[in-house]
Amino acid sequence: MKNNSDENRIKILLVDDHTLVREGFAQMLGLEEDFSVVGQAADAEQARKKALELKPDIILMDIKLPGVNGIEATKMIKRELPDTEIMILSMYDEEEYVRESVRAGATGYVLKDISQEDLIRNIKVVHSGGSYIQPSLARKVLQDLAEISSVKSQSSGKPLSIRELSDREVEVLQLVADGKSNKEVANDLTISEKTVKAHLRSIFRKLEVGDRAQAVATAMRKGLVE
Numbered sequence: 531m532k533n534n535s536d537e538n539r540i541k542i543l544l545v546d547d548h549t550l551v552r553e554g555f556a557q558m559l560g561l562e563e564d565f566s567v568v569g570q571a572a573d574a575e576q577a578r579k580k581a582l583e584l585k586p587d588i589i590l591m592d593i594k595l596p597g598v599n600g601i602e603a604t605k606m607i608k609r610e611l612p613d614t615e616i617m618i619l620s621m622y623d624e625e626e627y628v629r630e631s632v633r634a635g636a637t638g639y640v641l642k643d644i645s646q647e648d649l650i651r652n653i654k655v656v657h658s659g660g661s662y663i664q665p666s667l668a669r670k671v672l673q674d675l676a677e678i679s680s681v682k683s684q685s686s687g688k689p690l691s692i693r694e695l696s697d698r699e700v701e702v703l704q705l706v707a708d709g710k711s712n713k714e715v716a717n718d719l720t721i722s723e724k725t726v727k728a729h730l731r732s733i734f735r736k737l738e739v740g741d742r743a744q745a746v747a748t749a750m751r752k753g754l755v756e
Contacts, residue, residue: 539566540657543586545577545603546570546619547595551642555590555619562650572596574603581607581614587657590619591636593627601627601634608635615656628663632743637661659727660711661742694736700754702729707746707755 542565546552549572556567568584571577573595581589589607593600604616617638618631628639638656640649652662695703698719705715712726719726730742739745749755 539564540588540653541566541568541584541586542653543568543577543580543584543589544570545572545574545589545595545600546592547572551592558646559650559653564654565650574598574600574606577603578606578610581611585611586614588653589614589616590653591616593618593620593622593631601630601636604631604634604636617653617656617662632663637742639663655709655711658711658713659723660706660709660714662709695733695754699729699733699736700749702726703733703745703749704755706730706742707749 542559544552544555544567546555552570552572556570559565560567568586569580571580574597577589577591577595580586591600591604595603598606600618600620604618607614607616612635615638616636617640618627618636619640619642620627621642623641631639638652638661640652640662644652655662701719702715705718710718712723712730715726716723730745733745734740737745737748739748746755
């Protein structure tokens with residue numbers, strides 16, 4: 531029996547056009563006391579309406595939806611609900627799907643054969659400010675994002691100002707590159723999560739990027755992190 535209050539649970543919206551798949555994940559996630567599956571949707575428009583109505587913390591989004599696909603649905607929802615995290619839950623491990631998902635605003639990409647334990651852990655990572663991409667695909671995606679950052683920098687004539695990063699900011703960025711959440715970074719560096727967020731805001735500003743993935747990609751290209 532769940533003993534966590536509803537307001538403290540991570541609210542999850544499931545989006546998949548297969549009813550049995552949605553219900554299977556809903557049943558599995560519903561056993562976790564920290565989660566509350568607040569709704570389900572079968573297509574992009576339903577997903578958008580449910581998201582606006584329910585304001586979930588996390589959306590698990592399938593890519594192959596009827597009509598508008600999950601990547602486009604991610605773009606639509608992130609424009610209206612930027613604080614809602616979207617994890618792609620897919621059968622496809624092609625790099626192009628992962629790249630497009632990240633560009634659309636997804637902060638996670640997992641395959642449907644993921645174990646229950648791993649899915650639960652990664653939902654919590656994303657909810658706490660981290661990100662998760664299928665390990666075999668993550669490095670390629672980050673390399674691609676680094677190339678994009680390089681092209682943008684060259685076309686604008688403005689070099690990315692990495693020299694301004696402090697030693698502490700580089701430490702934070704390395705831990706983020708290792709896939710750690712804000713809470714884990716805070717624990718490792720013995721600082722507060724609020725301080726971690728402040729460092730990340732400063733890093734984004736100095737690197738002239740908009741999110742964690744682009745920051746890590748830029749830092750990898752410049753050799754600041756591994």
